Amino acid sequence: MSSQVPDVAGFDSPSKRRPGELFGHPTCLFTLFFAEMWERFSFYGMKALLILYMVNYLFWRQAEASHVMAWYAGLVYATPVLGGIIADKVTGARWAVVIGGVIIAAGHFLLAFEPMPFFYSGLVCLIVGTGFLKPNISTQVGALYRTDDERRDSAFTIFYMGINLGAFIGPLICGWLQLRYSYHHGFAAAGVGMVFGLIVYIAGMSRVVRREKMIAAEEAAAREEQEKNDTSAKPPEPASITPEPTADEARAGGPSMARIYFDRSVVLVVICVFCILFWVGFEQAANVMNLWADQHTNKYVFRGASPVVALPEVAPAPDAAEQATTGGGLRNWQISAAMTQAINPFFIIALAAVFAWFWQFLERRRKQPSTPLKMAFGVFFLSCAYGVMLMAAHAENQETTTPLAEVPHGVLIDEQGCLYSVEVEDGKEERSDYGATRLRWTAGQLSMRGVLTDLDWMRALGASSSEAHKEAIAELVDRADERDHEVRRAKRAGELARDATWEVEVTIPPEAGEVLPIAGWPMKEVDDEQVPKVSWHPDTRTLSTTDIFSERDKAQLLAAGAEHEFREALTEIYQESSTRRVSIAWLLAFYLVLTIGELCLSPVGLSLVTKAAPPRYVGLFMGFWFFTTGAVSNYLAHFAGGYWGSMTPGQYFIIFGVLGIIATVIMLLLIRVLKPMLHGVH
Secondary structure, eight states: OOOOOOOOTTOSSTTSOOTTEETTEEHHHHHHHHHHHHHHHHHHHHHHHHHHIIIIISOOOHHHHHHHHHHHHHHHHHHHHHHHHHIIIIIOHHHHHHHHHHHHHHHHHHHTSOSHHHHHHHHHHHHHHHHHHHHHHHHHHHTTSOTTOTTHHHHHHHHHHHHHHHHHHHHHHHHHHHHHTOHHHHHHHHHHHHHHHHHHHHHHHHHHHHHHHHHHHHHHHHHHHHHHHTTTSOOOOOOOSSOOOOHHHHHTTOOOHHHHHHHHHHHHHHHHHHHHHHHHHHGGGGTHHHHHHHHTBOOBTTOSSOOOOOOSSSOOOGGGGGGOOOSOSGGGOBOOGGGGGGHHHHHHHHHHHHHHHHHHHHHHTTOOOOHHHHHHHHHHHHHHHHHHHHHHHHHHOOEEEEEOSOOOTTOEEOTTOBEEEEEEETTEEEEEESTTTTEEEETTEEEEESOOOHHHHHHHHHHHSOHHHHHHHHHHHHHHHHHHHHHHHHHHTTSSOTTOOOOEEEEOOGGGOOOOOTTOOOEEEETTEEEESEEEETTTTEEEESSOOOHHHHHHHHHTTOOHHHHHHHHHHHHHHGGGOBOTHHHHHHHHHHHHHHHHHHHHHHHHHHHHSOGGGHHHHHHHHHIIIIIIHHHHHHHHHTTTTSSOHHHHHHHHHHHHHHHHHHHHHHHHHHHHHTTTOO
């Protein structure tokens, strides 16, 4: 059997331009560039919507939504470890990417459907699919170049620019679709983006394979030539696991290589601890900062002041007509909160080259700071970013007051005058604060500092409704669930036609008081139009429905029975406080400072791991780095996000600011110890 050795003539110089290249790089690099761009489009587009969907649409409490976010974000960064192992042992990198892409697309499309089983199944698909795709597409970039090819670094720079480009475009498009249509349209768009990425990857996969085989053949030929040249040389001594120090080191009493590797490993572990703190603060962007943009920021970008929020069934406040939000023009141009998630990748794209030039500028003047010092700068800028948000919280923290003789039954007051309610879930009593502990009643005055969100407004109204109203709504919800289940079962059994409908109704007794849909009736879409899910008959005081209800629907139904005086006072607070929303300039400043911190810490940290880790354990330390800065940091970030709303925004922001300052001081004090322990690694 004859074998052919690929012709490698003309490839002696790895940087020499070859056929099939674009901008000095193989065209298949751009296949991977666009495939990863679309995958990141889908990932960050969906991520920008997730917390908003759970809080605003599913009407989950902050702690519940953050709990789901914590597990999702933690697992989506942990599963790539398993995905890499499966690719190495079973599927190979290329098919792992295809399998992962298909599962991710399926996950996004599942999220586009409303029933909760689709929601949880979609998240599971995203976790599994990312585990297959994320670690295996990056490895293919390196396989396109010989190990001595000077273009490798620039290739990864181009590839990572694709990541940031996708992270920039995804929230803009998915956020716009959510604002214009619905959350489910945004999730579907993320799925379409992943499909585009798959199409690009599969269409160019053959070119990637040919290039990898060619490079592998060149590497094999180069090794064979090297072995021929070394045949006359004395065979090297077997290397020990922990090499002995050189003669010069021994004469100087220097440390052994074992000691050097141990010291460097200690430095990496210590730095990882501080990096966890940075990424916990950084990842608040997808949770708390997203909610701040949604609930406390004026999203009418070209308006100096936020307009008064209008009510669904009640005429707007008298001055709201002057601030009408309908019509076109820049003055009425509104963005969604999800779109603000594009600010950080925009700044990365804009500033990455500036920072690369700046570090080289310092290097030429021999003033380049050490890697631990750069990372200390990163943590410092994190604290500065939250200092910006502390000022934003102070600007938002303006007081709104209105008279209220007494607080109704169902709404409780603590020693500080904070309004709250207690709900029983799974046999445990849980306190729910309104207005992040800032809605208060004192001596006949109801007051609120900052913005009272629509979620707290509806929940407080519902808590004030009479027991008779609450019982009637609970009965309607239960009867609707039971009837829907019965009809579905009958349809499956063929006992009812597929288009059969059902209806249930309850009577709200007169002692329940006035029924006014102050927060609007629950709505559904029929033939591209929004219609009420319920019918209210005031003459007979009956409420009927042909649908089941979500948590938000239940809150709207309960709010309709709110105590009259409390409803008037709280609604006045709700509308007036909506003008306290602050300028989006605060978010721009926050993300600018935060991105500066990221550029100080993230690239140099990854580089330090590759340089300082013991050669035999580089993979282990890289895995440890990604696990701590990815899975652990994301889980802790969203776990902390569960406390948003249980304290004032200023208190929440100051925690991260103070922790950042303390961590910076500790890092600066440790630099004198850590720098010598790196033993020359800069």
